Amino acid sequence: IQDGSRIGCAKCYKAVNDGTFAFEGMDEAHVVFKTSCGDCPGLVLPKVDVQMLVLDSLGEHVDAVYFGTCVQKATALMNCPMNLEGVSAKIEEKFDVPVRVGTHEY
Numbered sequence: 001i002q003d004g005s006r007i008g009c010a011k012c013y014k015a016v017n018d019g020t021f022a023f024e025g026m027d028e029a030h031v032v033f034k035t036s037c038g039d040c041p042g043l044v045l046p047k048v049d050v051q052m053l054v055l056d057s058l059g060e061h062v063d064a065v066y067f068g069t070c071v072q073k074a075t076a077l078m079n080c081p082m083n084l085e086g087v088s089a090k091i092e093e094k095f096d097v098p099v100r101v102g103t104h105e106y
Helices: 009-018 044-057 069-077 084-095
Strands: 065-067 099-101
Touching: 044 084, 065 084, 069 084, 084 099
Parallel strands: 065 099
Antiparallel strands: none
């Protein structure tokens, strides 16, 4: 989840556009926003909160929040201190949407 696109983001976009991996079996999937974790110590919850307010003002809604494979790998392999399970639970509780971790297997 990044504010700006990175080279690796093409993998997530491909999975969404092709309806593969985490998006397999969905009739349609649209990316309505993306954000970063906010770096350490992590501001992902306030960033998602603001984004949800903006989407609400535009009449848009979110069916699910996806943490990209990059975040999954960073927390598992690269000593990223984000408590992915804890943040996911807070997002699900606060916004009443499911959180999925990992978007592709490229």
